[in-house]
Ligand SMILES: Cc1cc2nc3c(=O)[nH]c(=O)nc-3n(C[C@H](O)[C@H](O)[C@H](O)COP(=O)(O)OP(=O)(O)OC[C@H]3O[C@@H](n4cnc5c(N)ncnc54)[C@H](O)[C@@H]3O)c2cc1C
C-alpha cells in the first residue's frame with residue numbers, strides 16, 4: 001500500500017519545479033505535466049508553449065539574491081539583475097542539481113482537471129490519456145493570458161495602425177518601432193520596459209496612464225533597492241515612511257518628470273521599477289499622457305482632449321488569472337480574485353493547492369519554494385490546518401487588509417509583502433506542526449490513486 005498521496009503538478013515554470021522538488025525529496029510519487037519542451041515558463045523567451053511574455057531585452061527587476069531559491073544560489077558571476085537567458089538557464093540547472101527531471105512529462109498539457117466522486121483528481125492530458133491523483137498542485141502561472149482593455153476604446157476597430165498587447169511584444173526585431181509614433185498604455189513594469197525600448201528608435205513615444213506610480217530605481221545608495229527592505233519586525237508604516245523619504249530625496253516628485261501625481265501612497269500599488277524611464281522622459285524621447293479616450297483612423301485621443309498621430313499602440317494592461325483546465329463553477333478567478341488561505345490552500349477543496357499564485361513586493365521564487373515544502377508537510381501529516389472557522393477568519397482578515405491598502409485594480413487581488421508573508425508563514429507552520437502532533441500526524445488526504453492503479457507513477 002502506498003503510504004503517501006500521489007500528487008500531480010501542473011506546470012514546470014519556476015513555481016512548478018519548486019513544488020516537484022519538495023515532493024520528490026520527501027518521497028512522494030509525483031508527476032509534473034508541462035506543455036513546453038523545457039522548464040522555466042515565462043523565462044524562456046519564445047517558449048514553444050506560446051505562453052511566455054518575455055521580450056528579447058528582458059532582465060529581472062527583483063535582484064538575484066532576492067529571487068534565487070534558498071538552497072541553490074545563482075552563480076556569483078551573474079549580475080544583480082540578470083538577463084532572461086541567465087534566469088532560464090538557472091531554472092534548468094536547478095532541476096538537474098536536485099535530480100527530478102524524470103518527474104516532469106514535457107510536451108504534455110493538462111486539458112482538464114476534474115474531481116471524481118471519491119475526491120481524487122482525474123486529469124485529462126492532451127495526449128488523450130487520463131490519470132488519477134490524490135492531490136493536485138496548480139502552478140500554471142498567471143502572466144500569460146493577456147488582459148486587453150475591456151471594453152475596447154471607442155474607435156479601436158477603425159484604427160489602421162498596429163494594436164498589440166505587451167504579451168505579444170517579443171522584441172526580436174530592432175527595427176519594429178523605427179521612426180514610428182508609438183503609444184504605450186499602462187504604468188506597470190511592461191509599460192516601462194517597452195516604452196524605454198521603443199524610445200531608442202521610434203519617432204516619438206507617448207506613455208499613457210490612467211493613474212501615476214511611484215517609480216522605483218533598481219539601485220539606491222549602490223545597493224539593489226529590493227535589498228534595502230527593513231525587517232518585518234519594524235511596523236509597515238515606519239518602513240513606508242523611510243522608503244518614501246529616500247525616494248523623495250533621490251528622485252523628487254514624479255510630476256517633475258511630467259508624470260501624473262500618484263493617487264496613492266508609496267507601497268499601495270505593485271512596484272513599478274525602472275532605471276531608465278525618467279531619464280528617457282527627461283531627454284524628451286517619451287512624453288507622458290493621461291488615459292486613452294479613443295482611437296482615430298491614424299491616431300490616439302487622450303482624456304485631456306489632446307491628440308497625437310500613432311502607428312503602434314501597445315497595451316501593457318496586465319494579465320488574467322486563468323485555469324482553462326478547471327470547470328469554471330469549481331475553481332476560477334473572476335476579476336483575478338481567487339481567495340485562498342495564505343495564497344496556497346483552497347478553503348473548500350482539501351486536495352488542491354496553488355503555488356506562485358501571488359504578487360509579491362519582492363520575487364515569487366523563494367515564496368513558491370516555501371509554499372511547496374508547506375504543502376508537502378501538510379500532505380505528509382506534519383502540518384495541520386487550523387479549524388475551518390479560524391481558517392476563514394484568517395483569510396478574511398488578510399483579504400480585508402490587502403483590499404484596504406491597495407489601489408482598487410484587477411492587478412491588486414493577491415498582493416503580499418515578501419518578508420512579512422514569509423515570516424507569518426513560518427509562524428503558521430509552527431502552529432500547524434503542533435496541531436498535527438496533537439492529531440497524531442494523520443494524513444489529511446487519503447492515498448487512493450495508486451491503489452486504484454490509475455496514477456501508476458514511480459517514486
Ligand atoms: C515580463 C515579465 C517579467 C517578470 N519579471 C519578474 C521578476 O523580475 N521577478 C519576479 O519574481 N517575477 C517576475 N515576473 C512574474 C512571473 O510570473 C514570475 O517570474 C514567474 O514566471 C512565475 O513562475 P510560474 O512558474 O508561477 O509561472 P510561469 O513562468 O508562467 O510557468 C507556468 C508553466 O506552466 C505551464 N503550463 C501552464 N498551463 C499548463 C497546462 N494546462 N498543462 C501543462 N503545463 C502548463 C507553462 O507551460 C509554464 O511552463 C515577471 C512577469 C513578466 C510577465
Ligand SMILES: NC(=O)c1ccc[n+]([C@@H]2O[C@H](COP(=O)([O-])OP(=O)(O)OC[C@H]3O[C@@H](n4cnc5c(N)ncnc54)[C@H](OP(=O)(O)O)[C@@H]3O)[C@@H](O)[C@H]2O)c1
Nearest residue numbers: 059060061149186187188189190191210316317318409411
Ligand atoms: N523587468 C521585469 O522584471 C518586468 C517587466 C514587465 C513585467 N513584469 C512583471 O509582470 C507582471 C505584469 O506586469 P504588467 O506591467 O504587464 O501588468 P500590470 O502590473 O498588471 O500593469 C498593468 C497596467 O495597465 C493599467 N491598465 C489596465 N487596464 C487598463 C485599462 N483598461 N485602461 C488603462 N490602463 C489600464 C493598469 O492600471 P491600474 O493600476 O489603474 O489598474 C497598470 O498600470 C508584474 O508582476 C510585473 O512586475 C516584470
